[in-house]
Amino acid sequence: MAFIRFADRPAFRNPWAEFERIRQGLDELSRSYADKGKGQARANVYPALNIYEESDRLIVTAELPGVKVHDLELSVEGETLTIQGKRDSRQNDPGISYHRREIESGSFSRAIALPVKIDTEQVGAKLSNGILTITLMKASEVKPRQIKVTAE
Amino acid sequence: MTEQELKIQEKKAAQHDGETTKSETYFAPHVDIFETDKEVTVIADVPGVTSEGLDLSLEDNVLTIQGHRLPPPHHGRLILEEYECGHYLRRFTVAETIDQNNIEASLVDGVLRVRLPKAGPAQPRKIEVNIG
Numbered sequence: 527m528a529f530i531r532f533a534d535r536p537a538f539r540n541p542w543a544e545f546e547r548i549r550q551g552l553d554e555l556s557r558s559y560a561d562k563g564k565g566q567a568r569a570n571v572y573p574a575l576n577i578y579e580e581s582d583r584l585i586v587t588a589e590l591p592g593v594k595v596h597d598l599e600l601s602v603e604g605e606t607l608t609i610q611g612k613r614d615s616r617q618n619d620p621g622i623s624y625h626r627r628e629i630e631s632g633s634f635s636r637a638i639a640l641p642v643k644i645d646t647e648q649v650g651a652k653l654s655n656g657i658l659t660i661t662l663m664k665a666s667e668v669k670p671r672q673i674k675v676t677a678e
Numbered sequence: 679m680t681e682q683e684l685k686i687q688e689k690k691a692a693q694h695d696g697e698t699t700k701s702e703t704y705f706a707p708h709v710d711i712f713e714t715d716k717e718v719t720v721i722a723d724v725p726g727v728t729s730e731g732l733d734l735s736l737e738d739n740v741l742t743i744q745g746h747r748l749p750p751p752h753h754g755r756l757i758l759e760e761y762e763c764g765h766y767l768r769r770f771t772v773a774e775t776i777d778q779n780n781i782e783a784s785l786v787d788g789v790l791r792v793r794l795p796k797a798g799p800a801q802p803r804k805i806e807v808n809i810g
Binding site: 568569570571572573574575576577578579580583585588589590591592593594613615617619621622623624625626627628629630631632633634635641653655656657 | 684710711714715721724725727758760785788
């Protein structure tokens with residue numbers, strides 16, 4: 527006796543086959559988006575930021591190759607952090623011819639709302655090897671506080 | 679002066695020739711390459727790479743730029759991730775003859791600058807045609 531499995535049937539005998547194919551296609555599409563995303567957010571404004579949270583502080587990092595310290599301006603106002611600066615990678619040498627040009631020059635400005643209240647008096651920032659690291663201490667009222675339990 | 683606003687440039691993954699045993703992420707750094715009559719200069723954006731992590735080589739006219747960066751030293755919870763940290767890798771075939779002994783490289787603010795001086799003076803040669 528010959529077995530014909532449901533999925534092996536020719537299309538004219540299974541009107542749902544086409545729907546099944548579409549469903550599989552959609553599954554694949556959503557899977558590929560999910561894999562690519564991996565919780566990553568897309569930045570629309572330069573620079574792209576990574577933010578880490580520790581119990582008492584926030585750490586904001588950005589890749590800023592070619593930006594000099596004196597061309598960088600940071601400010602914190604309330605819960606908004608603003609990063610501004612510029613980069614100039616243009617060559618002033620007259621007799622040069624470019625083979626490739628992928629590095630851009632220009633200015634940037636990005637303001638980001640921080641997820642918690644921070645202490646604006648205690649903000650540290652450093653720029654090393656093109657990586658900017660900003661450390662923002664949380665405001666004392668949002669810092670976790672250990673509560674001692676006493677036995678009576 | 680009209681200031682252009684910087685845009686986010688997507689990082690492109692780079693591939694080794696063979697498969698690597700460790701699954702590490704490599705990105706192709708963005709580069710500027712320009713030439714004068716004396717030298718070829720390659721500028722590459724390699725933020726996070728220190729001079730110890732940098733590996734430069736010129737072999738059979740292929741310039742390889744490889745930069746290893748240390749994993750970010752934070753252990754907190756990542757609450758926003760807009761960029762990925764990875765190593766850098768990019769190869770170029772250099773068409774010019776390069777004076778291998780005088781290659782200079784510098785790394786400032788996460789930007790690598792490699793100067794490849796051309797070998798021998800490029801003198802225009804006149805060919806005389808004898809009318810016989």
